[in-house]
Amino acid sequence: MPIQYYIALASCLFCIGVAGVLIRRNAIIVFMCIELMLNAVNLLLVAFSKMHYANAVTSDAKTIVGTDAQLFVFFIMVVAAAEVSVGLAIIVMMYRNIHSVDINFLNRLKN
Amino acid sequence: MNNLVYLVPLFPLIGFLINGLFRKSLSKNAISIIGCGTILMSFIISVFLFFDVKANGGTVIDYFNFIDVTSFKIPFAFLVDQLSVIFLLIITGIGFLIHLYSTAYMHDEPDEHFGRYFAYLNLFVFSMLLLVLGANYVIMFIGWEGVGLCSYLLIGFWFKNNNYNHAAKKAFIMNRIGDLGFLLAIFWMLNKLDTATYAEVFDRASSSLSATDVTAITLLLFVGAIGKSAQIPLYTWLPDAMAGPTPVSALIHAATMVTAGIYMIARSNVLYSLSEVSSDVVAIVGLCTAILSATIALYQNDIKKVLAYSTVSQLGFMFLALGVGAYTTGVFHVMTHAFFKALMFLGAGSVIHAMGGEQDITKMGGLIKKLPITTWTFVIGVLAISGFPFTSGFVSKDEILLAVYAHSPVLFWFAAFAAILTAVYMFRLMFLVFFGGFRGSHEQEHHLHESPLAMTLPLIILAVLSLIGGFVQLPEIFGGHDYFNQFLAPVVPAVVHEGAGAAKAENYLLIGTIVGLLLIFVIARKLFAVKEFNASYKGFRKVLADKWYIDELYDAVIVKPLNSLAGFLKSVVEKSGIDGIVNGVGRFVNYSSRQLRLLQSGQVGNYILFMVLSIAVLFLAFWNQEIIVKFLQNIF
Numbered sequence: 001m002p003i004q005y006y007i008a009l010a011s012c013l014f015c016i017g018v019a020g021v022l023i024r025r026n027a028i029i030v031f032m033c034i035e036l037m038l039n040a041v042n043l044l045l046v047a048f049s050k051m052h053y054a055n056a057v058t059s060d061a062k063t064i065v066g067t068d069a070q071l072f073v074f075f076i077m078v079v080a081a082a083e084v085s086v087g088l089a090i091i092v093m094m095y096r097n098i099h100s101v102d103i104n105f106l107n108r109l110k111n
Numbered sequence: 112m113n114n115l116v117y118l119v120p121l122f123p124l125i126g127f128l129i130n131g132l133f134r135k136s137l138s139k140n141a142i143s144i145i146g147c148g149t150i151l152m153s154f155i156i157s158v159f160l161f162f163d164v165k166a167n168g169g170t171v172i173d174y175f176n177f178i179d180v181t182s183f184k185i186p187f188a189f190l191v192d193q194l195s196v197i198f199l200l201i202i203t204g205i206g207f208l209i210h211l212y213s214t215a216y217m218h219d220e221p222d223e224h225f226g227r228y229f230a231y232l233n234l235f236v237f238s239m240l241l242l243v244l245g246a247n248y249v250i251m252f253i254g255w256e257g258v259g260l261c262s263y264l265l266i267g268f269w270f271k272n273n274n275y276n277h278a279a280k281k282a283f284i285m286n287r288i289g290d291l292g293f294l295l296a297i298f299w300m301l302n303k304l305d306t307a308t309y310a311e312v313f314d315r316a317s318s319s320l321s322a323t324d325v326t327a328i329t330l331l332l333f334v335g336a337i338g339k340s341a342q343i344p345l346y347t348w349l350p351d352a353m354a355g356p357t358p359v360s361a362l363i364h365a366a367t368m369v370t371a372g373i374y375m376i377a378r379s380n381v382l383y384s385l386s387e388v389s390s391d392v393v394a395i396v397g398l399c400t401a402i403l404s405a406t407i408a409l410y411q412n413d414i415k416k417v418l419a420y421s422t423v424s425q426l427g428f429m430f431l432a433l434g435v436g437a438y439t440t441g442v443f444h445v446m447t448h449a450f451f452k453a454l455m456f457l458g459a460g461s462v463i464h465a466m467g468g469e470q471d472i473t474k475m476g477g478l479i480k481k482l483p484i485t486t487w488t489f490v491i492g493v494l495a496i497s498g499f500p501f502t503s504g505f506v507s508k509d510e511i512l513l514a515v516y517a518h519s520p521v522l523f524w525f526a527a528f529a530a531i532l533t534a535v536y537m538f539r540l541m542f543l544v545f546f547g548g549f550r551g552s553h554e555q556e557h558h559l560h561e562s563p564l565a566m567t568l569p570l571i572i573l574a575v576l577s578l579i580g581g582f583v584q585l586p587e588i589f590g591g592h593d594y595f596n597q598f599l600a601p602v603v604p605a606v607v608h609e610g611a612g613a614a615k616a617e618n619y620l621l622i623g624t625i626v627g628l629l630l631i632f633v634i635a636r637k638l639f640a641v642k643e644f645n646a647s648y649k650g651f652r653k654v655l656a657d658k659w660y661i662d663e664l665y666d667a668v669i670v671k672p673l674n675s676l677a678g679f680l681k682s683v684v685e686k687s688g689i690d691g692i693v694n695g696v697g698r699f700v701n702y703s704s705r706q707l708r709l710l711q712s713g714q715v716g717n718y719i720l721f722m723v724l725s726i727a728v729l730f731l732a733f734w735n736q737e738i739i740v741k742f743l744q745n746i747f
Contacts, residue, residue, distance in 0.1 A: 018723055021719055021723075022716070022719060022720055022723060025716070103715040103716065104714060104715070104716065106713070106715045107712065107713030107714055107715075108713075109713070
């Protein structure tokens with residue numbers, strides 16, 4: 001498949017993520033949208049990795065071109081996992097305190 | 112003997128430190144002994160130095176490098192030669208007599224101020240000694256600034272009177288104007304010659320300086336001399352300097368301070384001989400000052416003001432002598448003038464002391480009955496300054512007139528006119544103060560008394576010196592020997608008198624002086640030795656009594672515009688300009704942070720929106736960057 005398809009798909013996913021973060025008020029949904037953006041990037045990274053590998057392997061059978069991008073994907077997944085665990089903990093605490101997960105109530109933190 | 116030279120300025124410095132630091136704990140007697148003793152020690156060493164120089168000639172004593180930058184060196188060195196030794200004797204000798212006199216004159220001051228007074232006095236003498244002893248212009252400049260500072264401190268000695276403070280400031284500022292000229296001259300010299308040491312400068316002046324350089328340097332030096340020695344246009348500080356205690360005036364006028372300008376030009380005689388323009392300027396400024404201040408002195412009613420203008424006038428004579436190339440004569444007149452002017456100032460101090468602080472001569476008169484010693488010594492001073500034959504003033508002044516005549520007969524007649532004026536205002540002063548009838552109040556008349564020995568003794572010594580001091584340089588007519596000129600000859604070229612012609616001219620001068628003085632004596636006696644004296648002047652006399660309105664002129668032309676400029680800078684530029692900028696910055700930060708604070712709403716949605724927008728903006732901002740363009744081109 002041509003790379004453009006992947007880029008188009010990733011862009012769509014990213015935009016959905018951004019829009020979700022901006023529009024939705026439910027903290028959990030916002031979280032999911034952030035995940036969506038991260039994964040859109042992951043998808044792009046994997047796609048480019050594959051593309052560069054495919055380009056390189058024709059001239060050199062033993063190439064490792066493109067593997068670093070896949071490494072980044074793993075990094076991002078690890079970071080995302082950590083972030084989710086912290087974020088969900090915050091949301092749980094928030095729910096316990098104000099019985100809501102509406103992010104607009106977070107402004108109460110300033111008092 | 113030369114290894115003792117540093118002691119000459121060191122003693123007054125020590126006196127200054129002791130009196131200055133312990134003025135609150137020392138008794139008046141101790142302060143007097145320290146103050147006078149240090150100067151006396153300096154005087155004794157100076158006498159030894161004099162005989163040493165007389166026998167062995169001058170030497171330079173190098174102590175250390177004052178400024179040492181790569182190849183450029185200014186040594187801290189003392190030059191002891193014929194010229195500086197003469198000045199050492201005048202400064203320490205007259206200085207000692209004035210110190211001695213001050214112990215009695217200032218006795219009513221509280222202990223602390225008494226100590227302060229003697230500390231300043233010693234510092235004054237120290238600065239002047241440094242000025243005279245320095246072997247280069249830079250060391251001279253240190254002393255030069257020192258005397259300027261001390262004159263400020265002493266003129267404003269009674270600092271509780273604000274007018275006195277103004278007089279002190281005036282003296283200081285006028286001096287600074289002159290100092291700038293002196294400083295520029297030194298820089299010019301250092302730039303062209305790489306040295307400020309007298310010997311080297313004079314050696315190289317004729318070969319490595321162009322005519323313009325010499326003229327510029329000498330004119331700038333003369334600007335310094337104008338400030339320090341109170342010549343036109345910077346003379347107005349000297350009469351105002353009368354605000355200080357009377358012995359201080361004597362010190363400023365006779366021994367220290369105002370003679371510095373004469374010394375500087377006499378020292379730089381090699382340079383001035385090279386530049387005819389500068390010499391002419393010196394002569395003409397001197398002559399104009401001599402006449403102008405003599406006319407002002409004619410109608411002054413303050414005993415000290417008359418003496419002050421007479422000093423300005425006599426300084427003009429000295430500059431005239433220097434300008435026409437008679438350097439030794441100028442220095443000689445410094446010496447004789449120091450005798451009789453110190454005498455008259457101290458005499459005036461004695462009169463003021465007796466009158467209980469009164470300085471107005473229209474309220475005096477007939478003091479001869481109560482103050483015989485003061486009167487007779489003062490009369491001797493008056494005779495000397497008027498140039499009465501056989502007194503020191505006659506010898507020096509007539510020598511100046513002769514030298515001027517040899518240079519230019521036109522200048523001679525003007526100078527002779529100024530000399531006649533000198534006699535007129537001096538006789539007026541003498542008759543008004545000491546003869547006729549007493550015009551003051553009854554309490555004052557009752558209070559009149561002769562001063563104590565510490566005050567009369569200096570008067571007597573100075574009177575004797577005023578009488579016989581001139582005999583070191585007898586004119587042709589009295590047999591003629593040139594001891595003074597010959598002594599100075601190694602440093603300062605002597606004037607050449609043309610034998611018989613000079614003697615003949617002196618004959619005329621002698622006769623003219625005697626006749627003129629007798630005439631003035633008779634007229635002045637009729638006019639001023641009176642019981643009632645009307646001191647309100649009209650018409651041209653009022654212009655003279657008001658000092659040609661020079662002070663008012665300076666006030667209108669310089670002081671007022673400067674004041675209004677300063678006022679403008681203060682109220683407009685400083686208030687709205689500088690303060691506006693500073694306050695504006697503060698107000699801007701305050702305002703903008705108040706507005707920016709509103710963004711911190713606590714709404715997570717807003718934050719995210721800003722984040723996204725910022726990223727979008729960043730992205731757009733770098734959109735055109737080549738690397739992104741290339742990247743995108745690579746992909747698509």
